[in-house]
Amino acid sequence: MWLIGLGWSINDYYAGKPKSITVQKKEDKNVEKKKAGEMTIVALGDSLTRGTGDESGKGYVGYVKEEISERAEEKLQFLNLGINGQRSEQLRSQITQSEVQRQLKGANFVFITIGGNDLFRGGQGLMDMNLATINETRKKYLDNIRFIFQEVRKTNQDATIFFIGLYNPFIDLDEGKDISKIIRQWNYESAEVSAEFPKVVFVPTFDLFELKVNDYLYSDKFHPNAKGYRLIAQRVASLMTW
Incomplete structure (x- = not known):
């Protein structure tokens, strides 16, 4: 019963049907060109990119902005294109949209969080720990992120991509160790795909939540x-150079 209830909670916040996103076009026709004295960051992905669970609404993207604003001399431009509930195949489709590509052309940095909805499937993944199913899901996911990196790199050869890894919010459950094994393998293979592309940095988060997971989770667990988003933001910001 607890797992079923958690599944409903996850479905509401994390794996709900994503809404289509419309990016308002700017009047400046040269938005795709990087401007001197400006630094543009485009964030893509799921509810972690949107900041679900942070009552301030900032999420890790907002906290990264705070972290680097104190050090950056450039004017910062942030564009958050994350969609609650988005899975890798949906991000694969989003990345091909002409307006999204137009925004990516002008980016200095690209942040991506994706994969949690693929793996946990609205809570169903917790109740169905079938390894064959998980392996097939992971294979499709890896194909999707490889395509996503290829599309971003074709659109923008210079931007540094920060790809945020998964953490395990279920460490304290009886199945926590088994879930951790799956997530570590998932992260390892994600990092290997990231390494195939220039200027793609895989950012691990598993260790940040491992010892005190409940201290860093929202009420939906x-x-x-x-606090959890700040941990992720501090790690991302520490890796950024310009």
């Missing part, structure tokens, strides 16, 4: 809270 799935998404990060403000």
Whole structure:
């Protein structure tokens, strides 16, 4: 019963049907060109990119902005294109949209969080730990992120991509160790795909939540809270150079 209830909670916040996103076009026709004195960051992905679970609504993207604003001399431009519930095949489709590509052309950095909805499937993944199913899901997911990296790199050869790894919010459950094994393998193969492309940095988060997971989770026991998002943001910001 607890797992079923958690599944409903996850479905509401993390694996709900994503809404289509419309990016408002700017009047400046040269938005795709990087401007001197400006630094543009485009964030893609799921509810972690949107900041679900952070009551301030900032999420890790907002906290990264705070972290680097104190150090950057450039004017910062952030564009958050994350969609709640998005899976890798949906991000694969989003990345081909002409307006998204137009925004990516002008980016100095690209942040991506994706994969949690693929793996946990709205909570169903917790109740169905069939390894054959998980392996097939992971294979499709890896194909999708490889395509996503290829599309971003074709659109923008210079931007540094930060690809955020998965953490395990279920460490304290009886099945926590088994779930951790699956997530570590998932992260390892994601990092290997990232390494195939220039200027793609895989950012691990598993260790950040491993010892005190409940201190960094929202009340749904799935998404990060403000403290959890700050941990992710601090790690991303520490890796950024310009």
